[in-house]
Amino acid sequence: MREFILLSRKGYTTPDFKDLRSAGRLDIVCACINSSIFLSHKIRKNVILNVILNGPSNPPLCICVNSAKVYEIRSDEKSIGEILRNVIAGRVHAGFEKSKKSFQELLREKEGRAIYILDEKGIDIRRMEIERDPIFILGDQIGLPKKEEKFAMRSAISKVSVGPLRYFASHCITIINNELDRRGLDG
Amino acid sequence: MREFILLSRKGYTTPDFKDLRSAGRLDIVCACINSSIFLSHKIRKNVILNVILNGPSNPPLCICVNSAKVYEIRSDEKSIGEILRNVIAGRVHAGFEKSKKSFQELLREKEGRAIYILDEKGIDIRRMEIERDPIFILGDQIGLPKKEEKFAMRSAISKVSVGPLRYFASHCITIINNELDRRGLDG
Numbered sequence: 001m002r003e004f005i006l007l008s009r010k011g012y013t014t015p016d017f018k019d020l021r022s023a024g025r026l027d028i029v030c031a032c033i034n035s036s037i038f039l040s041h042k043i044r045k046n047v048i049l050n051v052i053l054n055g056p057s058n059p060p061l062c063i064c065v066n067s068a069k070v071y072e073i074r075s076d077e078k079s080i081g082e083i084l085r086n087v088i089a090g091r092v093h094a095g096f097e098k099s100k101k102s103f104q105e106l107l108r109e110k111e112g113r114a115i116y117i118l119d120e121k122g123i124d125i126r127r128m129e130i131e132r133d134p135i136f137i138l139g140d141q142i143g144l145p146k147k148e149e150k151f152a153m154r155s156a157i158s159k160v161s162v163g164p165l166r167y168f169a170s171h172c173i174t175i176i177n178n179e180l181d182r183r184g185l186d187g
Numbered sequence: 188m189r190e191f192i193l194l195s196r197k198g199y200t201t202p203d204f205k206d207l208r209s210a211g212r213l214d215i216v217c218a219c220i221n222s223s224i225f226l227s228h229k230i231r232k233n234v235i236l237n238v239i240l241n242g243p244s245n246p247p248l249c250i251c252v253n254s255a256k257v258y259e260i261r262s263d264e265k266s267i268g269e270i271l272r273n274v275i276a277g278r279v280h281a282g283f284e285k286s287k288k289s290f291q292e293l294l295r296e297k298e299g300r301a302i303y304i305l306d307e308k309g310i311d312i313r314r315m316e317i318e319r320d321p322i323f324i325l326g327d328q329i330g331l332p333k334k335e336e337k338f339a340m341r342s343a344i345s346k347v348s349v350g351p352l353r354y355f356a357s358h359c360i361t362i363i364n365n366e367l368d369r370r371g372l373d374g
Contacts, residue, residue, distance in 0.1 A: 019265060027264070039355075076264065077265065078214070167227055168225060168262070171365075174362065
């Protein structure tokens, strides 16, 4: 499985929010779920997206989306947002799991895996060898906090860049998925 | 400028709709606006997205989004959807223009430009020379109608593929933008 970890500093950990955007940019989380798991007319079978929500009122919350187990999902933000609200509230949705893991706890679980940190100053992904079952770490609209980046760098193979400009986290995921598809990695 | 043309067979041409998805998949149009014009923390200055809406009740409608002129826009689907509804209703939004052009009328306007049609069986974009000011034509969730594809092929340079799998139109745009960014084309 290819895996992504998105750290959302402000994403709400309560289901009591008016809209996704004002809930600490949960719209970004929805966009990342969309770009992680969807192909045209089907769902990928090879992606895990872990989202760490560190916003109010009960951080941290870790939501793990396993694309091989997801069903009953539509690709639009509104539909994904409703699922997200339900999962945060503790209701069951196939393929979604909620836990109280922090970013560092999650990373400790992944010890021994090939970890890459997204960074515009990293090595170009096209010129990089990517090991099997890779994990890519992405920050939100603010980027990774220094402390968490430092912690992640201890176990990371390298920083990796997807292009010459700074992209949305969801766009980075699309580009990485495409690169791995091209290599036939975990396809 | 790099340019995209999205043909939405069912996208509503009336602002009277309950939600984006049930309005002939206007959520797809919003996702394509997002992937066309946004970089992290800024708006691209080099992209035009033309959307042809052929759904009820007043087709065709052509909405042209010029990223160099767009402001007051947020990247989430809900915010973009509100702008889309306003533009369909005839209200002004910076960077958005509405007309009654059909797909074929729009293409006739682009005569002489380098036109590429997205197709999974096309030539891999990475192995392809791309001329300046390229235009990429994308279908919606159903694909391009045969008639329109045939018409477009008369002026197209080639069919182009972005990878070994079938992707959402919005994901194709992200991948194409990234490829052009890497080449420094219309950057």
